[in-house]
Amino acid sequence: MNFNYSQEAENFRDSFRSWLEKNFPKEWNQEVTGEKWVQRRKEWGKMLGLGGWVAPAWPKEYGGLGLTIEQQLVYIEELVRINAPEVLNSNGIGIFGMTLIRYGTEDQKKYYLPRMLNHEDIWCQGFSEPNAGSDLAGLQTKAKDNGDHYVLNGQKVWTSYGPYANKCYILVRTAESRYKGVSLMILDLDQPGVTVKPIKNIAGESELAEIFLDEAIVPKSDLVGEINNGWEMANYALAHERGIHFAQRSLKMQQEFQQLVTLFQEQIHAGSSPAISPIMQNKLVQSYLSCEILKSVCLRNIALIAQGEDTGALPAIAKLVWSESHQDLLNVGVELLGEESLIKGDNQVWMEKFLLSRAETIYAGTTQIQKNIIAKSLGLPSSKGGR
């Protein structure tokens, strides 16, 4: 297998890099948290959108870059290299945008896609419910046909970006059948029948929300695809959530690993603990091995996608390896820094990442669900249910 980039990919790198050099604000090298971080992600999304650089995988006719898989990898590498923030509308552009392009009407695409690119609308994903997470097909939020519109009642939970979003792509029950009774709709969150209640996460931020629907209205023109065909579209959307995405996570993790090595070197140079401890050094080596394994899995996954071949359980393996080893890496960082990670300053970001990483083994499919998928691919029995 050859992992060298083609000339076409390197040419793309040159043009993207020169745009980034001119446009990425230098002062953003300083990490920020909380509301400032959200604003920065929105601003960056707008800048990339206006420059025509925000949607690498979308076809050009819809305002995307129409990149090959290889070029998309280069795109990610360049953003990680300069430590650019993830755009605020990543959920819309990376997951729902592709679904709308595939299943939406021309009117829906014409209206929603440009607004998504420019961050005029911020999107969230309304799939999970209090009793339907891993077992998503058990969802109970109902949409009743009422002439020219649907009336929605129910509750969604753990909605990322819910507090900042004004649009939600939502899965609702439109018939009894478990899989053939689910539909996908576009919900306007700015209406009387919708209450968005922020949930504070473990780091004290409110990026998540509960969404309560009490006679909320969705015009029929905002049904996506055919009625009762939402399960197929949800799977299409979730496949994007688990696709090339993990290559970005892998690159980010390699970057964090290098920062961890620097912290070790500084402490060892100063002869201070805990970096001089062989136990800590062993943990660092374990993190290195995990980074290398993840890199290989992600590259193999991408190579198979590029060749149009079945990736089998590789996305599940990538999710499992990334989420578990990322938690381990951040554990080492926090252990190394001790109380320094609690004090306001450059190193506090380690504690914040450590806290946020607790959820990484849950969202986008839990660790146990990934293990079920891997077991199935090995011809072993897996427990029932699961996204």
Ligand SMILES: Cc1cc2nc3c(=O)[nH]c(=O)nc-3n(C[C@H](O)[C@H](O)[C@H](O)COP(=O)(O)OP(=O)(O)OC[C@H]3O[C@@H](n4cnc5c(N)ncnc54)[C@H](O)[C@@H]3O)c2cc1C
């Ligand atoms: C930070 C964060 C962001 C999120 N963002 C979104 C979002 O934007 N939109 C959205 O719709 N959802 C979102 N979610 C929800 C997420 O998809 C669900 O939390 C996840 O699917 C698990 O569902 P659950 O929480 O209901 O847990 P459950 O499904 O109830 O699982 C509880 C436990 O049982 C295990 N389990 C369940 N079923 C099986 C099985 N068949 N075999 C073995 N073990 C099993 C699970 O692994 C877990 O350990 C987010 C969650 C988090 C934490």
